[in-house]
Amino acid sequence: xxxxxxxxxxxxxxxxxxxxTPVLTSRTLDALAGASVFVKAECFQRGGAFKxxxxxxKIASLPANERAQGVLAYSSGNHAQAVSISARLLGIPAxxxxxxxxxxxxxxxxxxxxxxxxxxxxFADDREEIGTRxxxxxxxxxxxxxxxxxxxxGQGTVALELLVEVPHLDLLVTPVGGGGLIAGCxxxxxxxxxxVRVVGVEPATGNDTAQSLAAGTRVNIGVPRxxxxxxxxxxxxxxxxxxxxxxxxxxxTVSDEExxxxxxxxxxxMKLVVEPSGAAGVAALLNGRVHGTAVGVVxxxxxxxxxxxxxxxxxx
Amino acid sequence: xxxxxxxxxxxxxxxxxxxxTPVLTSRTLDALAGASVFVKAECFQRGGAFKxxxxxxKIASLPANERAQGVLAYSSGNHAQAVSISARLLGIPAxxxxxxxxxxxxxxxxxxxxxxxxxxxxFADDREEIGTRxxxxxxxxxxxxxxxxxxxxGQGTVALELLVEVPHLDLLVTPVGGGGLIAGCxxxxxxxxxxVRVVGVEPATGNDTAQSLAAGTRVNIGVPRxxxxxxxxxxxxxxxxxxxxxxxxxxxTVSDEExxxxxxxxxxxMKLVVEPSGAAGVAALLNGRVHGTAVGVVxxxxxxxxxxxxxxxxxx
Numbered sequence: 001x002x003x004x005x006x007x008x009x010x011x012x013x014x015x016x017x018x019x020x021t022p023v024l025t026s027r028t029l030d031a032l033a034g035a036s037v038f039v040k041a042e043c044f045q046r047g048g049a050f051k052x053x054x055x056x057x058k059i060a061s062l063p064a065n066e067r068a069q070g071v072l073a074y075s076s077g078n079h080a081q082a083v084s085i086s087a088r089l090l091g092i093p094a095x096x097x098x099x100x101x102x103x104x105x106x107x108x109x110x111x112x113x114x115x116x117x118x119x120x121x122x123f124a125d126d127r128e129e130i131g132t133r134x135x136x137x138x139x140x141x142x143x144x145x146x147x148x149x150x151x152x153x154g155q156g157t158v159a160l161e162l163l164v165e166v167p168h169l170d171l172l173v174t175p176v177g178g179g180g181l182i183a184g185c186x187x188x189x190x191x192x193x194x195x196v197r198v199v200g201v202e203p204a205t206g207n208d209t210a211q212s213l214a215a216g217t218r219v220n221i222g223v224p225r226x227x228x229x230x231x232x233x234x235x236x237x238x239x240x241x242x243x244x245x246x247x248x249x250x251x252x253t254v255s256d257e258e259x260x261x262x263x264x265x266x267x268x269x270m271k272l273v274v275e276p277s278g279a280a281g282v283a284a285l286l287n288g289r290v291h292g293t294a295v296g297v298v299x300x301x302x303x304x305x306x307x308x309x310x311x312x313x314x315x316x
Numbered sequence: 317x318x319x320x321x322x323x324x325x326x327x328x329x330x331x332x333x334x335x336x337t338p339v340l341t342s343r344t345l346d347a348l349a350g351a352s353v354f355v356k357a358e359c360f361q362r363g364g365a366f367k368x369x370x371x372x373x374k375i376a377s378l379p380a381n382e383r384a385q386g387v388l389a390y391s392s393g394n395h396a397q398a399v400s401i402s403a404r405l406l407g408i409p410a411x412x413x414x415x416x417x418x419x420x421x422x423x424x425x426x427x428x429x430x431x432x433x434x435x436x437x438x439f440a441d442d443r444e445e446i447g448t449r450x451x452x453x454x455x456x457x458x459x460x461x462x463x464x465x466x467x468x469x470g471q472g473t474v475a476l477e478l479l480v481e482v483p484h485l486d487l488l489v490t491p492v493g494g495g496g497l498i499a500g501c502x503x504x505x506x507x508x509x510x511x512v513r514v515v516g517v518e519p520a521t522g523n524d525t526a527q528s529l530a531a532g533t534r535v536n537i538g539v540p541r542x543x544x545x546x547x548x549x550x551x552x553x554x555x556x557x558x559x560x561x562x563x564x565x566x567x568x569t570v571s572d573e574e575x576x577x578x579x580x581x582x583x584x585x586m587k588l589v590v591e592p593s594g595a596a597g598v599a600a601l602l603n604g605r606v607h608g609t610a611v612g613v614v615x616x617x618x619x620x621x622x623x624x625x626x627x628x629x630x631x632x
Contacts, residue, residue, distance in 0.1 A: 022338045024360065043587040044340065044586075044587060048587060264622055267589050267622055267625075268621065268622065270360075271359040271360060271364065271588060271589040271590075271618035272587065272588075272589065273583050273587040273588065273589060274587075302587035305584070306580055306583055306584065306626075306629050306630055307630060309583075309626075310622075310625075310626030310629075310630035313622050313626075314622055314623060314626040314630070
């Protein structure tokens with residue numbers, strides 16, 4: 001479990017390094033959701049997603065001698081960029097283990113931040129095995145994408161900033177992948193205001209956290225098929241689940257179609273570029289899955305290429 | 317001519333009504349532009365563009381008896397929405413004269429704000445004639461899109477906000493259509509800091525203001541062909557030109573291709589939805605047409621549909 005003080009310490013480390021992302025409002029969204037909605041736009045975070053907060057908090061907390069050799073992560077998504085940027089800022093090398101069929105744009109972006117990329121065949125190789133071996137051989141520290149107290153605490157700074165700006169929230173909505181974002185945010189929200197409800201949103205096909213909460217234990221559903229590539233965790237993290245079973249009030253789900261509609265709404269009416277995973281919270285609001293009076297909703301990221309965006313949304 | 321006091325009065329009227337839009341930064345943009353760049357994101361303004369500032373300032377300044385019958389505008393673009401929203405906020409009717417082949421989305425948006433739409437055939441009818449006749453018949457006040465001191469003063473609040481937030485700018489860059497935005501912004505910039513350069517950006521095919529400044533008198537170039545539909549004025553406004561010939565340091569131009577590249581950059585790297593006209597300033601920066609150390613650039617609007625965006629940018 002983590003505590004408010006851990007998130008406050010993360011906020012100190014991130015001060016002047018992470019962007020304090022804007023909180024945006026839209027009268028149209030308010031009318032459609034039947035609530036005052038406050039959108040925390042993490043698409044404007046460094047690396048295009050909230051992931052930077054957790055990665056930087058973790059790496060900056062490592063003792064100098066531990067991190068001197070560098071850090072390693074396996075990810076083809078936002079965590080890879082977050083670790084790469086953090087390592088560069090802290091002057092240490094980063095190694096990222098990525099599938100060889102990862103989108104060129106993501107490979108380029110990660111390389112652009114100065115990371116060394118080690119590719120693997122995701123049909124033949126086990127990335128965890130490769131990662132563990134590399135970490136041992138080279139003396140690198142593995143930075144997990146969510147199942148780490150320092151990562152969770154970093155992600156919690158999203159809610160800390162939002163609640164300072166909008167203290168009267170009665171509902172906080174975030175997407176749920178591995179559960180790090182909601183774990184950090186719920187820790188903050190419940191500490192600062194015991195009466196704020198915290199609701200997570202999963203893809204309908206990827207409701208591993210919903211199933212796990214219902215079962216009272218972690219359920220592995222395999223890698224779900226969904227356009228929300230950031231929410232494809234097959235099961236909750238061990239540590240994140242311990243936090244979330246205590247603090248999260250409810251998990252709701254949205255379909256891929258609802259996610260695409262929310263992406264189009266955010267583009268048309270709010271002028272925001274939001275990736276599928278990032279739009280899950282707004283999709284839940286637009287489809288009446290969550291109800292509140294003053295609602296904070298986290299847009300977790302905006303890393304979607306123009307081509308992919310046009311494919312997904314252009315047809316709607 | 318207008319003065320700083322006019323813009324300050326506009327700021328008072330707009331306080332709590334217009335959005336105070338965020339100023340965004342990007343390390344990638346800084347690196348590409350070789351400067352510290354501060355992006356004033358008017359795509360987040362009400363109605364999706366800076367136009368709301370001028371329209372509201374004008375309509376709110378009308379004596380109650382003059383505005384009681386309502387206001388009229390002819391526009392198929394952002395000015396139509398700006399006038400409609402302003403009229404609704406002030407509780408008076410708005411009539412918008414629009415071509416019958418205007419995009420359905422723009423017709424719907426304008427109607428959605430409660431305006432009455434009068435359609436005309438732009439190949440057979442003269443919209444000014446229709447507008448003037450309607451205004452007389454119905455006792456409506458015509459709200460011009462730029463050639464009005466109150467409209468210019470309203471647009472100047474963009475620069476007022478930007479210079480309060482970033483006082484050390486040495487260059488301010490804005491798109492130029494009819495010239496209202498740059499007239500208001502130059503008035504503010506030159507009053508607050510005599511050493512800040514003010515540079516306007518026009519489409520290469522639509523450089524009526526550049527030609528007019530060179531000629532020392534207004535030059536009409538006909539309606540230019542460009543994707544930047546907000547910058548298609550055939551000639552500078554009468555009043556705006558008087559201001560701009562005094563205060564604008566330079567006009568540079570960008571091609572439609574450069575605009576599309578800037579739209580893609582803003583989407584990919586800054587997660588912003590920006591319409592072609594809105595991206596002109598960033599296009600000038602990315603292509604080395606303007607040079608400064610601390611550069612303010614106005615993104616004038618974000619009203620571009622998903623389909624159109626995909627057509628323009630998806631192919632690049």
